[in-house]
Amino acid sequence: MAQFLQQLVNGLSIGSIYALMAVGYSLVYSIMNFSNFAHGSVIMLGAYFGFFALTLLGLPFFLAFFLAACATALVAVLLERLAYKPLRDRRAPFLYFIITAMGASIFIDNSVIATIGPTPKTFPQDVLPAFLRSGAIRLGTIEVGRIDIAMFVITAICLVALILFIDFTKMGKAIQATAYNMKASALMGIDTNFVIILVFAIGGALAGVAGVLYGMKYQVYPQMSSITLKSFVAAVFGGLGSLPGALLGSVLLALIETFVSGYLSTQYRDLFAFIILIAMLVVRPAGIMGKNAEDKA
Amino acid sequence: MEYIQGIAILIGINLIAVLGLSILTGFTGLFSFGHGGFMAIGAYIAAVFTARLHLPFVLAIVAGGLSAGIASWLIGLITLKLKGDYFCIATMGFGEAVRIILNNIPYVGGARGWESLPKLTNAWWVIGLDIVFVVVTWNLINSRQGRNMVAVREEELAAQMAGVDVFRHKMAALVASAIMAGIAGALMANYMQFIRPTMFNMAKSTDLTIMVIFGGLGSISGSILGTILLVSLPELFRNFAQWRLVIYGLAVVVIMVGRPQGLVGGMELTPAGIRKAAAARRARQQFRDEAGQKT
Amino acid sequence: MSDSPILELKQLTKRFGGLTAVGEVSLKVREGGITGLIGPNGAGKTTIFNLITGVYKVSSGEILFQGKSITNGDSWQIAQAGVTRTFQNIRLFKNLSAFDNVLTACHGAARYGLAEALLRLPRFRREERALREKAIGLLDIMGLADRADVLANNLPYGLQRRLEITRALALDPKLILLDEPAAGMNPDETLHLMKLIGEIRDSFKLSVLVIEHHMDLIMGVCEHIHVLNFGCTLADGTADSVANDPRVVEAYLGAEEE
Numbered sequence: 001m002a003q004f005l006q007q008l009v010n011g012l013s014i015g016s017i018y019a020l021m022a023v024g025y026s027l028v029y030s031i032m033n034f035s036n037f038a039h040g041s042v043i044m045l046g047a048y049f050g051f052f053a054l055t056l057l058g059l060p061f062f063l064a065f066f067l068a069a070c071a072t073a074l075v076a077v078l079l080e081r082l083a084y085k086p087l088r089d090r091r092a093p094f095l096y097f098i099i100t101a102m103g104a105s106i107f108i109d110n111s112v113i114a115t116i117g118p119t120p121k122t123f124p125q126d127v128l129p130a131f132l133r134s135g136a137i138r139l140g141t142i143e144v145g146r147i148d149i150a151m152f153v154i155t156a157i158c159l160v161a162l163i164l165f166i167d168f169t170k171m172g173k174a175i176q177a178t179a180y181n182m183k184a185s186a187l188m189g190i191d192t193n194f195v196i197i198l199v200f201a202i203g204g205a206l207a208g209v210a211g212v213l214y215g216m217k218y219q220v221y222p223q224m225s226s227i228t229l230k231s232f233v234a235a236v237f238g239g240l241g242s243l244p245g246a247l248l249g250s251v252l253l254a255l256i257e258t259f260v261s262g263y264l265s266t267q268y269r270d271l272f273a274f275i276i277l278i279a280m281l282v283v284r285p286a287g288i289m290g291k292n293a294e295d296k297a
Numbered sequence: 298m299e300y301i302q303g304i305a306i307l308i309g310i311n312l313i314a315v316l317g318l319s320i321l322t323g324f325t326g327l328f329s330f331g332h333g334g335f336m337a338i339g340a341y342i343a344a345v346f347t348a349r350l351h352l353p354f355v356l357a358i359v360a361g362g363l364s365a366g367i368a369s370w371l372i373g374l375i376t377l378k379l380k381g382d383y384f385c386i387a388t389m390g391f392g393e394a395v396r397i398i399l400n401n402i403p404y405v406g407g408a409r410g411w412e413s414l415p416k417l418t419n420a421w422w423v424i425g426l427d428i429v430f431v432v433v434t435w436n437l438i439n440s441r442q443g444r445n446m447v448a449v450r451e452e453e454l455a456a457q458m459a460g461v462d463v464f465r466h467k468m469a470a471l472v473a474s475a476i477m478a479g480i481a482g483a484l485m486a487n488y489m490q491f492i493r494p495t496m497f498n499m500a501k502s503t504d505l506t507i508m509v510i511f512g513g514l515g516s517i518s519g520s521i522l523g524t525i526l527l528v529s530l531p532e533l534f535r536n537f538a539q540w541r542l543v544i545y546g547l548a549v550v551v552i553m554v555g556r557p558q559g560l561v562g563g564m565e566l567t568p569a570g571i572r573k574a575a576a577a578r579r580a581r582q583q584f585r586d587e588a589g590q591k592t
Numbered sequence: 593m594s595d596s597p598i599l600e601l602k603q604l605t606k607r608f609g610g611l612t613a614v615g616e617v618s619l620k621v622r623e624g625g626i627t628g629l630i631g632p633n634g635a636g637k638t639t640i641f642n643l644i645t646g647v648y649k650v651s652s653g654e655i656l657f658q659g660k661s662i663t664n665g666d667s668w669q670i671a672q673a674g675v676t677r678t679f680q681n682i683r684l685f686k687n688l689s690a691f692d693n694v695l696t697a698c699h700g701a702a703r704y705g706l707a708e709a710l711l712r713l714p715r716f717r718r719e720e721r722a723l724r725e726k727a728i729g730l731l732d733i734m735g736l737a738d739r740a741d742v743l744a745n746n747l748p749y750g751l752q753r754r755l756e757i758t759r760a761l762a763l764d765p766k767l768i769l770l771d772e773p774a775a776g777m778n779p780d781e782t783l784h785l786m787k788l789i790g791e792i793r794d795s796f797k798l799s800v801l802v803i804e805h806h807m808d809l810i811m812g813v814c815e816h817i818h819v820l821n822f823g824c825t826l827a828d829g830t831a832d833s834v835a836n837d838p839r840v841v842e843a844y845l846g847a848e849e850e
Contacts, residue, residue, distance in 0.1 A: 029382075034382075035382045035385065035386070037330075037385070082550075082554075083550050083553075083554060086554045087553065087554065092553075092557070093326065093450070094326075094381050095322070095326045095327075095328055095381075095450070095514075096553050096557060098328045098381075098385060099328065099506070099510060099549060099553050100549070100550050100553040100554065102328075102330075102503055102506065102549065103507075103545075103546045103547070103548070103549025103550040103552075103553065104546065104550055105546070106503060106507075106542055106543075106545060106546030106549065107542075107543055107545075107546025107547045107549075107550065108546070109542075109546075110539065110540075110542035110543040110546060111543050111546075113539055113542075114539035114540050114543055226393075226499070229386075229389050229390060229393060232386045232389070233386065233390065236383065236386060240382065267397075267400075267401050268397065268401070270393065270397055271394055271397045271398065273390065273393075274390035274391065274393060274394040275394075277386065277387060277390050278375060278387070278390075281375050281376055281379065281383060281387065282375055285379050285383060433710055436709055436710045436711075436712060437706075437709065437710060440704075440706075440709035440710075440716070440720075441696075441698075441699035441702055441704075441709070441720075441723065442706055442709060443709075444692070444695065444696040444699065445696065445699055447685070447688065447696070448685055448696045451685035451686060451687060451688065452683045452684070452685055452686075454647070454667075454679075454683060455679065455683035455684070455685065455759075456668075457646075457647075457666075457667035457668050457671065458645060458667060458668075458671050458676060458677055458679075458760075459671060459676070459696065459697040459699075459759060459760075459762070459763065460668050460671035460672040460676075460697070460699070460700050460763050461668055461699070462666075462668045462669075463668065469706070515687075563687070573689075573741070576741040577689060577741050577742065577743055579741070580739065580740075580741040580742040580746075581742060581743065581746050
């Protein structure tokens with residue numbers, strides 16, 4: 001029983017990172033109807049920004065965090081303006097967007113490898129505030145890492161902030177409207193251009209936070225963008241384009257992975273993302289919370 | 298001389314996979330992140346045939362291609378009727394899954410890789426298969442089946458309305474591209490004499506796609522040019538190895554935004570292809586003149 | 593012109609969530625006739641086309657083509673059975689030439705398989721030649737032969753619409769659905785189009801169902817008109833009877849001016 005609870009806690013903490021990644025991806029997807037496959041590289045940059053803000057610039061922890069998120073938001077917006085917007089304006093086919101995303105991702109990942117180097121970096125203990133340093137808190141028989149607690153809390157704060165923003169502010173409602181029907185929203189006077197920038201910025205910021213958290217829990221390395229496959233799977237699992245779905249899918253995916261690696265074998269843990277994906281696509285492609293949309297002629 | 302021959306053989310091997318990917322992405326408009334996985338299947342099955350079962354090379358090649366084809370058929374059944382994003386994510390997952398599974402099979406070397414495979418690939422095999430596949434690809438594209446694939450790429454809904462069984466054509470493109478990737482993998486295994494799962498990861502998949510893009514989507518001669526260029530360049534610029542991919546990534550974005558037709562301009566470098574492109578340009582010019590006269 | 597309908601919609605209904613886009617519409621297209629489908633924007637006309645051609649699933653009701661049900665069929669099978677269409681926002685194969693657009697659509701006229709194509713067997717050569725001749729022939733009839741090499745994207749708007757119709761004819765359809773073929777055309781071009789539709793019907797011996805807002809086109813060319821409003825049938829009859837129907841005048845004809 002104790003092991004079960006321990007695994008549960010582990011799973012939830014990984015799930016919270018997946019959730020931040022998946023929600024950011026799903027948000028952009030719900031507006032643009034397009035998968036930003038460069039999302040992973042933005043996450044990776046977030047980890048590096050956070051790392052350097054803390055070590056090189058010696059900034060206080062929360063400031064560094066905030067800065068990293070702003071930086072990734074900026075990167076995401078630049079990506080949109082320079083790479084995706086020209087394609088959108090030309091009404092380029094879906095294929096072009098994916099290829100461009102792939103190119104951007106390769107460019108960003110390898111720029112980091114070429115400049116900073118491929119060796120993974122670990123957040124040194126002394127730059128982290130006391131409450132985050134390694135070590136765990138005991139709750140009965142379970143050990144919860146301090147980092148894990150921080151991850152829950154930060155993720156929860158971010159997601160709650162996001163929900164409040166989307167459901168209760170005017171800008172948030174504009175985002176919802178644009179997600180539903182971009183042309184109609186534009187006709188209603190919504191500055192869809194700005195909405196797109198905002199959505200990419202939010203997605204980028206969430207990616208940055210996810211990156212820093214991941215880097216703190218594990219390590220910072222340029223190949224991080226491959227974990228985003230998990231976030232894509234989580235988003236599909238929960239229902240592409242649905243934010244609650246992304247959250248649910250992430251948590252479930254992480255729990256399944258953790259229990260598999262805990263009770264069966266660690267080797268095949270990453271394989272489960274793929275198995276779940278295939279199972280989902282066979283049984284219910286719309287995902288747990290997704291709706292089926294039909295193409296208009 | 299040996300060195301150049303080595304590069305030429307690598308070009309020839311990769312060309313088969315690139316031609317396949319050209320059919321899938323360049324002509325049918327589907328994007329795959331996982332063709333490294335199909336190459337891996339081909340390579341490992343072929344290695345088992347030659348190194349463990351000691352069967353003739355030709356059987357190994359056929360088995361490699363077919364296995365990759367069957368795997369792709371299964372993926373296609375599940376994902377091709379869904380929106381494009383699902384297919385992309387599924388191929389991404391597939392590539393990773395193949396790598397993880399291969400990492401955990403000691404019989405084929407696991408994560409450390411499999412050494413001392415017999416060297417059976419030579420210039421004759423490569424040249425022969427290259428010719429076969431260039432002809433096959435060409436014949437496919439210039440047939441009604443090929444034109445239907447292009448229609449799927451251009452306007453899927455309109456293609457449906459024009460009586461094209463979109464699913465079947467997508468599947469055909471996918472399976473063809475997977476078989477060709479598998480065959481390339483088989484040739485690779487028995488040339489490099491060493492295979493390891495990381496050789497076939499997503500970086501390999503994107504490498505192949507970049508070769509298609511540089512040459513220009515929808516052009517066979519472009520894919521050939523792209524392959525020659527991108528396989529030989531790294532050899533020429535060994536000193537700047539880490540910057541190679543940085544430049545490639547940037548180049549891909551620039552190409553897609555600025556000149557999607559790639560190097561060759563979306564046409565074929567053959568007498569007929571050049572004539573066709575010239576005719577189109579003439580016709581467009583004639584139109585501009587007419588439009589100018591009206592006003 | 594025979595009396596049996598080539599297309600029959602029976603109580604066709606389509607709901608999107610809470611919205612009823614098409615409500616219990618029953619409609620007959622006479623074989624060899626030109627029928628018009630009119631109604632204000634949002635009345636459900638294109639939705640009906642999408643239902644007929646298998647793009648949407650019906651919520652309830654039946655669609656019969658030549659007496660056989662094609663309800664919820666695969667779009668491509670419906671097209672091969674003899675129902676083709678054009679689109680409101682033109683969906684040509686933009687990066688292909690006019691000739692290639694039509695040639696691609698001619699594929700049904702050939703029977704060679706993949707093996708014969710890959711090996712360039714005689715059957716392939718024979719049938720390919722026939723396909724090319726057919727494509728050129730169609731372009732000729734539709735007055736597009738001199739633009740054959742122009743990329744579809746570069747054609748002027750009016751000719752793009754004509755090309756779309758040409759492509760729809762390549763499948764030897766028995767029923768052709770035209771979705772606002774005169775959109776964006778001036779009165780002169782509209783007149784040409786009217787004549788063209790009549791000529792197509794006569795020389796290709798097919799039936800036509802056309803959605804339009806241009807009243808002169810509808811009145812000038814349609815023998816039979818079906819009026820929709822908010823997804824439901826408002827009126828159905830000859831051009832004259834519909835034009836004089838007070839409900840139609842009130843809902844639509846009086847206000848609209850194209």
